[in-house]
Amino acid sequence: MHPFLKNKAQFAVYLALWLPLVVVFALLLQSQPSAWAMRDALGFALLAVTLLAFLFLSMYYVCRALPLRETSPGKIAGVHAVGVTTASAVWFAFALLFAWLMDRGFARGTSLEARGSYFEQVWRDLPVLAVFSVVMLTLGVAVGYLLIALESQRETEGHRQQMQTLAREAELRSLRAQINPHFLFNSLNSISALTTQNPERAREMCLLLSEFFRRNLDIGNQESTTLGEELDLVFNYLQIEMARFGKRLQVDADVPDDLRGFVLPPLLLQPLVENAVKHGIAGLVEGGKIGIRARSLSGGGLSLSIENPFDPEQPRRRRRGIGLENVRGRLDFRYGRDARFEVTREEARFRAKIQIAARGEAAGAPAQNPVPEASSQ
């Protein structure tokens, strides 16, 4: 569709721009020796100029058919000459028709006898009209090419932006997929202790750790995952940490089964749960409970919250901020304004909440266009 017709407001502005020409055209008609009645002149000009405005737009389609770079200049000149001439001819025909209709009684100002035939006048003035229409329609061709250039520029810009966004998201995700080395060392230390104390549990820990690494590798390579898969990773991680922290680490998960299929960018929950352990539970003598909750939002959205107690006297560590920024950044890239990320600290409780309004794209499908704004708005 023509870019000007994509949106009503834009089209109205376009037509309004032609209004001064209606007046100029009407005044031009009036200044002729056998003066037109002002009302008739305006009416005729309005019809004729409006028609010209549409013909002007049609030039764009001719331009589309003749891309500047791929067509020889001769062909461009030739085709546009034919186009402009044809459009002009159409315009004359209608102008003559309007004049003829006005002569047949649509004009009420003065009698036909008193002012002479409008049809004859228009016929007489055809050379003037020809100059007018050829100039305007040639301008139409120029504007057409300008619009095409702007459009293709916007397209490449949008495409580049989208590519950048995807690349950045992948980068952030790979950052997240890097396993914290201290987690690894502490887990291996636990295994080292268990090998003599409880060989069976030591083996179990080795398996849990391998599973965690494998899942983490897989998920880091994906564009999207499901809530269920992400939770499997999270619980895998928590089981390992439970071996370390013993009774100090408790988990209370409340995730309805029907939400497990919700499609998400991978590694959104994992860093939040890791934070909850590292900056929450690990700093508490008695430990505490990590709450993981998922709820559906009306309209098919999803709400996720991770809650944990923390010691308010513990100085805030910068690392947590980086993890949170990472999650926020990735939600932003993927969903724009359709996702919200909130962090609250109340007394000794920390809560991170993710809300995603739209139902995520189908599993395995490429990421949806992350640029939230349509260009026409």
Place this chain on the structure above:
Amino acid sequence: MSISETIRTLLVDDEDLARAVVKEHLAPHPEIEVIGECGNGFEAVKMVNELRPDLVFLDIQMPKLDGFEVLELLEHQPAVVFVTAYDEFALRAFEVHAVDYLLKPFRKERFDEALLRVSRRVREGRKGNAEPGLSYRELAGSARPAGSYLERIVIRDGAKLHVVPVEKVDYIAAADDYVSVHVGEKEFLKQQTLSSMEAMLDPRRFVRIHRGSVVNVARILRIEPYSKDSKIVLLSGGVQLPASRAGLAALEAVLGGL
């Protein structure tokens, strides 16, 4: 005390399994006697001060107080072996004269090597050959990684321990060999010089406005003239502190012009 005497040892780590692995490695060494274990910084300080062990295996990242803060609060100076998964504290550990620094997980050989160092240190201590040196209290405070500042001040008050986040401090005043840390209505005494305290605090947040006081810039309400040469700094709690000319210049540098 004779050399053959046992080395009384305390284990401090917030993970049961981490303590278990240390205990297991200690088992073949009859000269080591484990007299207690605990899982957080507060308890560690209490137990060291009560039990006066010869050796402490100390984790760094723990609830309440970290390993370095624990050292700062000790009345008694045991030999310390840090046991941690973090290698970034090693330099600091040796700055506070730790005997050794074990990275989790560790080998038996490496652990035995640490024990060898421990018995050497303990033996020298008992012979009275140990260099008198600085106390943990002084060392722990000054051993900070470059560019990082104190986030909280730990203070021992008899049997009680206080942890004061620095943003809650109004000002710190010199009082002989002590500093008094003013937090709202409360005042805590800590054995330290004002200069060493000043050096540990972020200079963008704490300014020495006078020979006798370091003030939390965020608490300053206004500055009023006092005499020809001096001014008074008014804090939000109603406290008035004199400021010297040099102190005002330092404040000006932080606040960006008065």
